[in-house]
Amino acid sequence: VTNLRVVFDDLVRFETVLWGEIDARLRRELDVQLGSVNAMMVIDSTPECRVYDISQSLAITVGGASQAIDRLEKAAWCVRRANPADRRSSILELTDAGHALLKKAVVVFDDELDRMIRAPLSASALTQLASALHTVRHSPTSHVQST
Amino acid sequence: VTNLRVVFDDLVRFETVLWGEIDARLRRELDVQLGSVNAMMVIDSTPECRVYDISQSLAITVGGASQAIDRLEKAAWCVRRANPADRRSSILELTDAGHALLKKAVVVFDDELDRMIRAPLSASALTQLASALHTVRHSPTSHVQST
DNA sequence: TAAGATTGAAATGTCAATCTTA
DNA sequence: TAAGATTGACATTTCAATCTTA
Numbered sequence: 001v002t003n004l005r006v007v008f009d010d011l012v013r014f015e016t017v018l019w020g021e022i023d024a025r026l027r028r029e030l031d032v033q034l035g036s037v038n039a040m041m042v043i044d045s046t047p048e049c050r051v052y053d054i055s056q057s058l059a060i061t062v063g064g065a066s067q068a069i070d071r072l073e074k075a076a077w078c079v080r081r082a083n084p085a086d087r088r089s090s091i092l093e094l095t096d097a098g099h100a101l102l103k104k105a106v107v108v109f110d111d112e113l114d115r116m117i118r119a120p121l122s123a124s125a126l127t128q129l130a131s132a133l134h135t136v137r138h139s140p141t142s143h144v145q146s147t
Numbered sequence: 148v149t150n151l152r153v154v155f156d157d158l159v160r161f162e163t164v165l166w167g168e169i170d171a172r173l174r175r176e177l178d179v180q181l182g183s184v185n186a187m188m189v190i191d192s193t194p195e196c197r198v199y200d201i202s203q204s205l206a207i208t209v210g211g212a213s214q215a216i217d218r219l220e221k222a223a224w225c226v227r228r229a230n231p232a233d234r235r236s237s238i239l240e241l242t243d244a245g246h247a248l249l250k251k252a253v254v255v256f257d258d259e260l261d262r263m264i265r266a267p268l269s270a271s272a273l274t275q276l277a278s279a280l281h282t283v284r285h286s287p288t289s290h291v292q293s294t
Numbered sequence: 295t296a297a298g299a300t301t302g303a304a305a306t307g308t309c310a311a312t313c314t315t316a
Numbered sequence: 317t318a319a320g321a322t323t324g325a326c327a328t329t330t331c332a333a334t335c336t337t338a
């Protein structure tokens with residue numbers, strides 16, 4: 001019988017270590033943090049990306065997402081452009097410097113994922129891990145909305 | 148071929164949601180946060196538990212662990228006792244109130260794990276998830292010590 | 295010298311209140 | 317009224333400096 005407390009422990013601690021190692025290498029080599037890279041990846045892959053979209057993709061609050069975008073703008077990696085379709089929000093766009101940084105960052109990111117996730121697992125174990133994580137993440141029990 | 152970025156995303160976001168839901172229920176029903184419960188579980192299951200042991204088990208820094216224990220002591224759920232074997236450190240012990248709270252908290256904790264992890268998965272998928280998480284967490288690549 | 299621990303400053307997230315526009 | 321976003325106050329963590337004891 002599977003001990004769920006052990007699963008929780010391995011899940012949380014591995015996430016902490018994984019995040020920490022990728023973050024440390026990004027800071028050391030490119031002077032950028034993983035949170036910023038994550039946000040830039042969302043902006044880069046989301047058409048007409050708003051602050052709200054960042055918060056949903058990263059599972060953080062809208063307030064936290066707004067502050068994260070503040071940091072990106074201060075570093076000149078992204079800009080808020082007026083949204084012609086809805087004047088309450090802005091459309092987020094990466095600057096040239098942001099695109100250039102992201103291009104280098106994803107190389108480090110992918111390399112670390114390969115080292116920390118792919119390398120230790122067999123091909124089938126990786127497939128099963130991916131499948132199970134996708135299932136629990138998108139399970140209805142994870143999406144209870146409080147109106 | 149498995150997309151590691153999707154695996155990373157599902158891993159990190161599910162961990163965030165899972166932590167958030169358990170934490171919210173613990174605060175609502177027992178007025179305690181998940182970080183405190185986690186620390187108390189370590190104290191309860193570690194003989195002669197020191198602050199250093201907390202930091203290792205929870206994958207946080209020693210400074211962070213020290214402050215977490217400060218909060219437990221302030222709430223009167225744990226005490227630092229003199230360590231006869233080494234006067235640099237203390238031995239952490241749960242108080243009666245701490246034991247009583249922990250007993251209630253693990254019921255909520257286990258119930259949430261069942262709902263969020265066990266319920267959405269088949270028995271074999273859960274076994275495979277547990278196995279893969281254990282492998283990546285204890286892989287040598289996750290344990291590179293910087294001297 | 296090194297190990298265990300503590301402390302204060304800085305970073306990052308949540309929460310609640312508020313503002314603007316739909 | 318509700319939705320998108322911003323802001324300030326607060327909480328928790330990391331990092332570095334420091335203290336005490338091995």
